Amino acid sequence: MxxxxxxxxxxxxxxxxxxxxxxxxxxxxxxxxxxxxxxxxxxxxxxxxxxxxxxxxxxxxxxxxxxxxxxxxxxxxxxxxxxxxxxxxxxxxxxxxxxxxxxxxxxxxxxxxxxxxxxxxxxxxxxxxxxxxxxxxxxxxxxxxxxxxPPLPPRTPPARPTSTTLPEFTPDFSVIDDTNGILTGWLDDLVIGFRVEIGSYQFTRDNMLRFARAYDPQVFHVDEEAAKQTFFGGLAASGWHTASACMSRLVATRNAYAAEARRRNLPRVPAGPSPGFRDLKWIQPVYVGDVLSYSTTPLEKRNISREGWGIAFHRNEGINQNGDKVFEFTSSSLWPMRG
Structure with missing residues (x-):
């Protein structure tokens, strides 16, 4: 108890x-x-x-x-x-x-x-x-x-497919012209509202347990049988695992666009770190076998006091294999600006 x-x-x-x-x-x-x-x-x-x-x-x-x-x-x-x-x-x-x-x-x-x-x-x-x-x-x-x-009754997790294949993901470079900030790396060139798919991540029993044991060992994240008696009704991924997986897809996509810029012989400048985020929502639990497909959309860009840098705000989302939005947040990140 x-x-x-x-x-x-x-x-x-x-x-x-x-x-x-x-x-x-x-x-x-x-x-x-x-x-x-x-x-x-x-x-x-x-x-x-x-x-x-x-x-x-x-x-x-x-x-x-x-x-x-x-x-x-x-x-x-x-x-x-x-x-x-x-x-x-x-x-x-x-x-x-x-x-x-x-x-x-x-x-x-x-x-x-x-x-x-x-x-x-x-x-x-x-x-x-x-x-x-x-x-x-x-x-x-x-x-x-x-x-x-009394304790809240366990929910019934939605039915999951017995096997889910991780969708193959290749960025569609054909819709990106040479002046788009996603290729050049300059905040000046970032196109507001230009939504980019950034790939998928599959949550398996092994990777969920490994993350949760290290960082978030609540019973519904680390004990499959005990989790069935909790509010979640089954083993669920840590929300920080869901968010970290999104970051992994963001970096992989950024690297893919950097490689495309090199293929086109375009000069590209590296991005800076993030000062934080807001409005992060874990909308639904993520269960064993779920595949989240992530996307990011620029919402706004601003000048800041640091010379040569600005800040971009993106809306990031995770949609599961059933088409349900289960995760979202608004990120901020430093981008270089032309002098």
Missing amino acids: PSHYFEDFPQGFVREYGAHHVTKDHIIEFASEFDPQPFHLDEEAGKKSILGGLSGSGWQTASVAMRLIFESILKDAASLGSPGVEELRWLKPVRPGDILSLRAEVLDARVSRSRPGMGILTWRFGVLDQNGQEVMWLRSLMMLGTRAA
Whole structure:
């Protein structure tokens, strides 16, 4: 039985928790699978980048935060998952040797009107380094069972095909002309509203368990039999796995367009890192065998105070094999601008 419920985390609750030691090997291991940009993989490439050295993927930092949240809050709690993240900001690079801790604060606490047995908490989580400096913060929602109400009944997961083939994906370069920012790399050339398919990712029992055991070991992510008795009704992927898989497809697609630019003998400039995102929603659970097809659409571009750089905002979506949208968020990323 859980020992912590919604009522144990009132508005104004504040605590500091844990410590996570960041290593070079862990940075490279995560980046190799989910965010293989040069400044996450190679020290020399990192030194030449805007980050000034090898740094961890922001998605890894978010996943480490999830692990700290589990160890400090969710391990013995009546967790019902999370519908999403309102906003997240990456404030400074995370380096090998950093020791990360968590500051947790409840901003709002309310009981669901449609499900009285469910409480909804709005948290602000700050991730601090060993010097007490905040490297990342996020404002997110958490669903917990209430103490007096009986547990919510397990949902029935929708039928999944016995086997799903990962769709082959090749970018359609024929619809991209030489002046499109997706080829040139310049923010000036980015075409607002130009939707790009970025490929698919299959969630298997093995990759779901591997990710969840490392970063989000809630019972419905790591125990197939126990998960059947939870609100999810079956083994479900961590939301941070869903998001990290999207990042892997974004980087792979960006690399494919860079290769196409070289084939066309077009000069191309490298993109910069992301300062964060907003409005991330985990709309439906992702179950074993699901295949998500991801896409990204530029929404807006702006000048910023940093000389030679601007910022682009993209809407990113994940659609499962049944045509259901299960994941979305609005990202921001630094792009170079012509002088």
